[in-house]
Amino acid sequence: MKDSYDLLVIGGGPGGALAARTAATAGYSVLLVEKRPAPGAPVRCAEGIGKDALAEFVKPDSRFISAEVTGAELVAPDGVSMMLSSEMAGSKVGYILDRKFFDRELVWQAAEAGADVMVKTRASAPILSGGAVKGAVLEYCGSRKKVHADLTIAADGVESKFSRWCGIDTTVPVREIMSAAQYLMTDITIDPSTTVFFFGNTIAPEGYLWIFPKGNRTANVGIGISGKKSGPGNRAKDYLDRFVAGKFPNGKTIECIVGGVPVCRPLESTVMDGLMVIGDAARVVDPMTGGGIYNAMFTGRLAAEVGMKAISDGSCTREGLMPYDEGWRKSPLGKSIERNWHIKEKFITLPDAKLNAIIHSAKALDLRDFSTISLVKEIIKRNPLLLADLAGLMASIG
Amino acid sequence: MLPANSIGMLKIHRDICGYCGCCVSVCPEGALELIDAYLEVDERCTSCGICAKVCPLGALEVTK
Ligand SMILES: Cc1cc2nc3c(=O)[nH]c(=O)nc-3n(C[C@H](O)[C@H](O)[C@H](O)COP(=O)(O)OP(=O)(O)OC[C@H]3O[C@@H](n4cnc5c(N)ncnc54)[C@H](O)[C@@H]3O)c2cc1C
Numbered sequence: 001m002k003d004s005y006d007l008l009v010i011g012g013g014p015g016g017a018l019a020a021r022t023a024a025t026a027g028y029s030v031l032l033v034e035k036r037p038a039p040g041a042p043v044r045c046a047e048g049i050g051k052d053a054l055a056e057f058v059k060p061d062s063r064f065i066s067a068e069v070t071g072a073e074l075v076a077p078d079g080v081s082m083m084l085s086s087e088m089a090g091s092k093v094g095y096i097l098d099r100k101f102f103d104r105e106l107v108w109q110a111a112e113a114g115a116d117v118m119v120k121t122r123a124s125a126p127i128l129s130g131g132a133v134k135g136a137v138l139e140y141c142g143s144r145k146k147v148h149a150d151l152t153i154a155a156d157g158v159e160s161k162f163s164r165w166c167g168i169d170t171t172v173p174v175r176e177i178m179s180a181a182q183y184l185m186t187d188i189t190i191d192p193s194t195t196v197f198f199f200g201n202t203i204a205p206e207g208y209l210w211i212f213p214k215g216n217r218t219a220n221v222g223i224g225i226s227g228k229k230s231g232p233g234n235r236a237k238d239y240l241d242r243f244v245a246g247k248f249p250n251g252k253t254i255e256c257i258v259g260g261v262p263v264c265r266p267l268e269s270t271v272m273d274g275l276m277v278i279g280d281a282a283r284v285v286d287p288m289t290g291g292g293i294y295n296a297m298f299t300g301r302l303a304a305e306v307g308m309k310a311i312s313d314g315s316c317t318r319e320g321l322m323p324y325d326e327g328w329r330k331s332p333l334g335k336s337i338e339r340n341w342h343i344k345e346k347f348i349t350l351p352d353a354k355l356n357a358i359i360h361s362a363k364a365l366d367l368r369d370f371s372t373i374s375l376v377k378e379i380i381k382r383n384p385l386l387l388a389d390l391a392g393l394m395a396s397i398g
Numbered sequence: 399m400l401p402a403n404s405i406g407m408l409k410i411h412r413d414i415c416g417y418c419g420c421c422v423s424v425c426p427e428g429a430l431e432l433i434d435a436y437l438e439v440d441e442r443c444t445s446c447g448i449c450a451k452v453c454p455l456g457a458l459e460v461t462k
């Protein structure tokens with residue numbers, strides 16, 4: 001570890017790793033710090049990602065892919081289910097990753113590209129000078145060191161503190177944190193090529209419960225509920241335990257995972273003098289699905305691209321870094337986050353009877369793609385009775 | 399339960415905590431920090447209970 005770098009990246013998740021890999025590949029000096037002993041572990045994810053989405057950033061490899069999925073099943077509160085079929089979607093649907101290996105692979109690639117990597121190293125404070133971020137204080141096994149950098153990228157995930165220390169309010173509203181629990185279960189009977197989503201206010205209030213296959217008889221079985229609905233006796237784990245007791249009474253749990261997914265709007269600003277914020281730390285998760293792996297990689301790469309230019313121009317100011325903030329907001333990703341936030345706001349108000357009606361009507365459709373938007377558009381088209389409920393969405397859908 | 403770590407009125411039950419960071423993200427005071435597998439609370443905590451509500455496992459408790 002040197003005393004100063006062009007770029008300091010805080011956090012070794014998919015966002016931080018992509019930022020570090022991008023800048024190191026282009027020849028910039030980069031330090032990536034990760035507070036945990038190993039990137040990716042313990043896992044805090046259901047590990048689903050679209051095939052195309054993954055391929056934008058890394059060559060698919062069986063070392064970090066647990067399963068390929070070709071279809072999805074949506075289950076209404078009354079138990080009626082609809083399939084988003086594989087024939088309709090071709091073969092390009094999704095992967096269930098193995099994040100322990102995936103996250104490590106990405107950090108590995110950053111290191112191979114020339115980035116310095118420090119694990120078990122925590123950023124504990126920013127170095128601030130005249131209101132600008134100039135690096136961070138790092139703590140490593142009892143020692144403390146200041147590392148200066150022209151630019152710092154906060155990729156510190158849902159529990160992000162770094163940008164808060166720099167003056168950005170990152171608090172997630174209680175009603176917009178998905179409180180999540182998941183078991184990696186084995187010895188259960190599932191369809192190994194289909195992801196299953198369960199909806200309903202008794203099963204997963206203001207959220208959903210999922211089964212993501214990781215093998216023939218193995219799957220991530222998990223749930224996210226609104227923080228607002230969480231409380232003694234009705235926490236994510238309680239809901240999950242009730243579901244598992246009914247559905248997989250003889251299944252074996254070989255890993256217990258918990259987490260929080262921010263489904264609020266992104267930070268008002270993701271740049272300040274000397275600092276960029278990416279991934280979960282920037283709250284750029286898809287508010288409807290809770291998916292954030294792609295979003296973290298996308299913002300990580302874009303931040304590095306804009307950041308490299310700013311470093312070379314000696315302009316790592318808020319203005320110099322602004323093309324990153326504007327860039328992701330204007331991108332298809334930024335637009336879909338905005339749109340899906342509105343859809344989510346409507347979705348969480350629907351009583352079970354409405355959820356039933358939606359899934360019953362969608363069951364009759366030939367859906368060719370899995371996006372929330374096409375689903376909602378089709379449902380509105382075919383089911384005018386729901387229009388009144390979903391009308392507010394039309395404006396944001398366009 | 400162990401009063402594992404209690405500053406002010408917030409108790410962290412370390413035997414329950416799964417160190418996921420969910421609570422850290424909702425604390426309006428920035429009083430929580432996840433140090434690897436070790437959650438810490440500092441003097442900024444106002445015992446508002448928000449973190450205790452959202453914890454997926456119920457590892458946090460505000461005691462009166
Ligand atoms: C239960 C659950 C299920 C999910 N399922 C999916 C899914 O199926 N598909 C999907 O796309 N997304 C899913 N997500 C969301 C996804 O996990 C995140 O969006 C993604 O990991 C974000 O990547 P990131 O790089 O921004 O942050 P993270 O992956 O959280 O990485 C942040 C890293 O920063 C480190 N760090 C934090 N503070 C510091 C510090 N001060 N110093 C040094 N290091 C620090 C952390 O240890 C961590 O390793 C799920 C989340 C949860 C909780």
Ligand code: SF4
Pocket residue numbers: 258414415416417418419420421422432437452453454455456457458
């Ligand atoms: S939300 Fe609960 S399990 Fe997660 S870190 Fe906080 S106390 Fe621990």
Ligand code: SF4
Pocket residue numbers: 408424425426427428429430439442443444445446447448449450460
């Ligand atoms: S009780 Fe309130 S102030 Fe204290 S740590 Fe929890 S959320 Fe923060």
